[in-house]
Structures are given as structure tokens and as C-alpha cells.
Amino acid sequence: MTSKPDRVVLIGVAGDSGCGKSTFLRRITDLFGEDFVTVICLDDYHSLDRKQRKETGITALNPKANNFDLMAEQIKALKSGETIDKPIYNHETGEIDPPEKIEPNHIVVIEGLHPLYDKRVRDLIDFSVYLDISDEVKIAWKIQRDMAERGHSYEDVLAQINSRKPDFDAYIDPQKEFADVVIQVLPTQLIKEDKERKVLRVQMIQRDGIEGYDPVYLFDEGSTIDWTPCGRKLTCSYPGIRMHYGPDVYYKHGVSVLEVDGQFDKLEEVIYIEQHLSKTSAKYNGEVTELLLQHREYPGSNNGTGLFQVLTGLKMRATYERLTNQAGATKVPANV
Ligand SMILES: Nc1ncnc2c1ncn2[C@@H]1O[C@H](COP(=O)(O)OP(=O)(O)OP(=O)(O)O)[C@@H](O)[C@H]1O
């Protein structure tokens, strides 16, 4: 940690396992600097270990397998500047290990299955994001990772996703109602057959009316815009890129939706799109593109997932600076 924080800013990142939380968290720590951010994985609040869950048939997604009283008590204490003894869930053994000390930091990110489930925890969060990956894309990503890196078969991966589905629908998915920003990842509408789900349609759904949050918009705030940026300034190979922006209603509240369908051929040219976006919370023209270029190897850098993760990161920085009155104080990557 850099220095003792005057105020802890609490960020929630919610989503199912394998939905790109790790990549998003890397973008956040890149933006703020590693020492400035402490990430807490809420799996550590599992109250039932793997054996107990197997015996009872209760999944980790079920609130009954998680200790929300302890989570609420400890996150509140951390936000008040106190050091906590956080439990550890060990994913290798499936057991609950002895606790570790966690000190307050300038930014504390709570990430995992349930950051927005319990009202006591939800009310402590200063900015929240839900990563909403459609089933088709989730299966493609999981298969790609678990088959290549974890030696699972196609059937195993599919069976695991299907067995989680009822509890996912009951306990995880409804949290998106409460998120400030939802990043929704869907199959493309540009082509009919894309079995590998390489081309994605991604939406940044921004809740209206949040104090201090100015939604990013395309061209004209509040209008409905469809834009095909391909041409002289943006190279697009088949199937091209389509953008959309407009107001909508989401869980009965007003939202502003920004959408990118397709992928960028040349990441440097995203500057052209950036120049047509307003209220990005970037500190200078080109910062969004630079942040994307800085880690072009991260999955999704060449499509809407990367772009919207960067924009959401900038909104987190703006929230931090607003709440701590420290415009310009956070580390901005210089060597891009
Ligand atoms: N934006 C993206 N575009 C394409 N593939 C992606 C993207 N984000 C993630 N993936 C794929 O999904 C896999 C899972 O991503 P990641 O490890 O970031 O998820 P996670 O939510 O942290 O998962 P877990 O909680 O299980 O550790 C990655 O290995 C990668 O193959």
C-alpha cells in the first residue's frame, strides 16, 4: 500500500466465474497502480467448503454457502479504515484456510459472485459493475480456457455450466439490476454463423441519474444514433463494425446504452472512435486508445469488451477523484 488512505473507495465487480473478471481487474490495477488497489475475492466468504457443498448439494452460488454477515461486517470495517482478518477459501484444496490480515487501501475492489447480493454490502459500494456474458459467449470462453489450460473435456465444461444455471439465474444474474454499469457481451448480429464467438456485440449499459456519473455518449447526448465508422479513417475487414448509442429502460430505470458490434483491425485507429465519444472521463484526447494499446494482448482488446472495460475504469477513476477531491492525483500510465 502507498500511504494510509483518508477515505476508502469501494468498488464492486460482479459476474460468474470465467466471465473476464481477472482481465478487467488487471485493467483497473494498471490504471491506478498496484499499490493503490486491494482486490478481495468474495469466494473467501464461502461458509461451506467443497466437501460440505458436495454433501448438501448446495452450490457456491447459493447464498446459503456464503457468510454474508461476516462479509458485511468486514467490508464495513475496512471502509471505515480498520484492518480485518479475512477468511481465505483455497481453490486448490477446496477448504477454508486460516484468515489473513487485510489493511484498508485507497481503492478496495470486491469481486466475485455476490458483491451486490446483500443490501448491507451493496450500500457500502461507491461504484459497481456487472459483467453480463450471454450463455453462448460464456460457453465459448470457458471451453477455450478450461480445455486449453485446465485439461477439461467439452462435455465437462458444458455440464458444469448447465449445472450452475438454475442458481446462477436465481442468485447471480438478478444483481445486474443494482449495478451502475453493466457490460453485456452478446453474439454478433453482423454475421449469422460465428460458432467460435470471435465477433462480439458488446453493450455498456450506464444507469442514469447516478450522482456524479456522466454517461459516455456518441455524438449527441440523449439522441439515438446508429453509426458505421468503417471507411477512410477506420479499417474494417469483414464483417465490419457497427456502433449504436441511445436511451433505454433497464429493470424499470432509465439507462444510456453504448454498443459496439464487430472488432477493430488496427487498434491505433480506435482514436477515431474515441474522438466521437464524449464524457469519457479521459484526462486528454487519446487516453482511451493509449490504455487499450498499452495491453493489446489482453483478451478483448480488439473489441467492445476492451473498449468498455477501459471506459468503465476511467469512470471508476473519476468516482475516486470526486469522492476524495483529488483530481489528477491517481497514477496515470505514462509509458504507453
Ligand atoms: N474480453 C474477452 N474476449 C475474449 N475472451 C475473453 C475475454 N475475457 C475473458 N475471455 C476468456 O475467458 C477466460 C476467462 O476469463 P477470466 O479468467 O478473466 O475470467 P474470471 O471471471 O476471472 O474467471 P474465474 O473467476 O473463473 O477465475 C479467459 O481465459 C479468456 O479465454
Ligand SMILES: O=C(CO)[C@H](O)[C@H](O)COP(=O)(O)O
Ligand atoms: O464460482 C466460483 C467462483 O470462483 C467457484 O466455483 C466457487 O468459488 C467454488 O470454487 P471451487 O470450484 O474451487 O470449489
